[in-house]
Amino acid sequence: DAKTTQPPSMDCAEGRAANLPCNHSTISGNEYVYWYRQIHSQGPQYIIHGLKNNETNEMASLIITEDRKSSTLILPHATLRDTAVYYCIVGNAGNNRKLIWGLGTSLAVNP
Amino acid sequence: DVKVTQSSRYLVKRTGEKVFLECVQDMDHENMFWYRQDPGLGLRLIYFSYDVKMKEKGDIPEGYSVSREKKERFSLILESASTNQTSMYLCASSPWVGKETQYFGPGTRLLVL
Numbered sequence: 330d331a332k333t334t335q336p337p338s339m340d341c342a343e344g345r346a347a348n349l350p351c352n353h354s355t356i357s358g359n360e361y362v363y364w365y366r367q368i369h370s371q372g373p374q375y376i377i378h379g380l381k382n383n384e385t386n387e388m389a390s391l392i393i394t395e396d397r398k399s400s401t402l403i404l405p406h407a408t409l410r411d412t413a414v415y416y417c418i419v420g421n422a423g424n425n426r427k428l429i430w431g432l433g434t435s436l437a438v439n440p
Numbered sequence: 441d442v443k444v445t446q447s448s449r450y451l452v453k454r455t456g457e458k459v460f461l462e463c464v465q466d467m468d469h470e471n472m473f474w475y476r477q478d479p480g481l482g483l484r485l486i487y488f489s490y491d492v493k494m495k496e497k498g499d500i501p502e503g504y505s506v507s508r509e510k511k512e513r514f515s516l517i518l519e520s521a522s523t524n525q526t527s528m529y530l531c532a533s534s535p536w537v538g539k540e541t542q543y544f545g546p547g548t549r550l551l552v553l
Binding site: 372 | 475480485542543545546547
């Protein structure tokens with residue numbers, strides 16, 4: 330399974346968009362990009378996933394580059410409750426049992 | 441909504457004790473997982489189960505065993521707890537195949553003295 334690279338920490342002002350980057354240069358054709366987040370002292374929470382098209386849901390948008398070697402998670406209007414560690418993971422759709430977790434990006438949303 | 445519950449949020453045990461961590465999910469998911477999470481190391485997979493009575497070792501199974509007698513319940517067992525097993529333990533579940541995600545419980549913070 331491919332691995333990912335994320336910046337260890339980022340800051341964002343409340344109400345502004347938070348753009349969290351992720352590099353996954355060794356991703357293979359059948360691997361999805363997943364984003365989770367973990368608020369302090371809680372279990373990780375699924376945010377969004379995609380294969381090659383951009384995706385949007387009520388929580389966030391996911392932009393995947395055409396070569397699929399990187400992606401960006403966008404929180405359009407960050408709030409204080411979005412302060413969390415955000416994990417970018419790549420995994421095989423047919424084998425969701427083996428997701429390789431990195432250390433993620435610690436996002437601080439400031440008032 | 442999928443709900444994954446874990447038996448305890450916080451647990452304190454002594455070295456050498458046998459420890460049971462219980463996890464229950466209510467979505468009829470085939471797959472269940474146990475992870476531990478430590479600062480600087482991220483989430484590491486201990487064991488997973490893809491069916492009742494079926495299990496596979498993850499990346500760090502040493503010192504642990506698991507039990508899955510019913511589809512909704514997956515137990516992690518520390519046969520003889522040691523201080524290096526002090527950690528946050530996270531349970532998750534997911535459907536059998538497809539791009540569906542893993543759903544996590546709130547975690548159990550275990551302290552072994």
